[in-house]
Amino acid sequence: SQKIEQNSEALNIQEGKTATLTCNYTNYSPAYLQWYRQDPGRGPVFLLLIRENEKEKRKERLKVTFDTTLKQSLFHITASQPADSATYLCAPWMDSSYKLIFGSGTRLLVRP
Amino acid sequence: GAGVSQSPSNKVTEKGKDVELRCDPISGHTALYWYRQRLGQGLEFLIYFQGNSAPDKSGLPSDRFSAERTGESVSTLTIQRTQQEDSAVYLCASSSSFLGNTEAFFGQGTRLTVV
Numbered sequence: 687s688q689k690i691e692q693n694s695e696a697l698n699i700q701e702g703k704t705a706t707l708t709c710n711y712t713n714y715s716p717a718y719l720q721w722y723r724q725d726p727g728r729g730p731v732f733l734l735l736i737r738e739n740e741k742e743k744r745k746e747r748l749k750v751t752f753d754t755t756l757k758q759s760l761f762h763i764t765a766s767q768p769a770d771s772a773t774y775l776c777a778p779w780m781d782s783s784y785k786l787i788f789g790s791g792t793r794l795l796v797r798p
Numbered sequence: 799g800a801g802v803s804q805s806p807s808n809k810v811t812e813k814g815k816d817v818e819l820r821c822d823p824i825s826g827h828t829a830l831y832w833y834r835q836r837l838g839q840g841l842e843f844l845i846y847f848q849g850n851s852a853p854d855k856s857g858l859p860s861d862r863f864s865a866e867r868t869g870e871s872v873s874t875l876t877i878q879r880t881q882q883e884d885s886a887v888y889l890c891a892s893s894s895s896f897l898g899n900t901e902a903f904f905g906q907g908t909r910l911t912v913v
Binding site for chain 2: 701716718728729730731732737763781786787788789790
């Protein structure tokens with residue numbers, strides 16, 4: 687069955703370092719992969735989208751990679767700040783199902 | 799308003815009662831999703847509407863759950879005979895397209911507590 691895996695353990699890093707979050711998927715061939723941020727008590731907010739034919743996408747301090755051979759996406763936040771502390775969710779999208787399914791998310795804590 | 803609106807924001811109900819949750823999507827958005835999020839857990843897909851097509855109900859956990867949407871407007875999620883396990887935040891999202899290359903906009907959610 688289709689499965690999306692994100693590290694369930696919180697990632698705890700020092701301010702200024704680069705945070706790297708992983709999203710692995712199995713039995714999927716997503717045409718697109720989206721990343722969202724969720725703060726406590728709020729709905730997720732869209733951050734970045736990457737297409738299957740793109741290796742990398744950047745937006746300010748954010749960078750997403752997409753390796754369709756490894757079936758993995760990496761999400762990087764450079765020069766991390768305490769305000770980046772949140773849960774980050776990946777959502778691979780497959781055109782055969784026409785629906786957005788989310789991983790369980792990884793919580794990021796950035797220490798000042 | 800410009801965003802996705804959900805009501806009520808909080809709902810406390812007694813076990814066995816029916817509840818109805820409402821979602822107002824962004825005007826013009828053809829795709830609408832409902833998700834459930836239990837405390838400390840990820841988003842669990844429930845149902846997906848795309849325009850006038852038949853909804854994808856594959857995520858509904860039991861026949862006590864149902865949802866409706868009229869055209870490209872308001873959607874309601876109904877839970878009949880609520881159980882304590884139904885306690886969760888119910889999130890609605892809308893998108894301008896059914897394709898995965900468009901972002902989904904989420905509401906703030908309805909926190910449902912079954913006592």
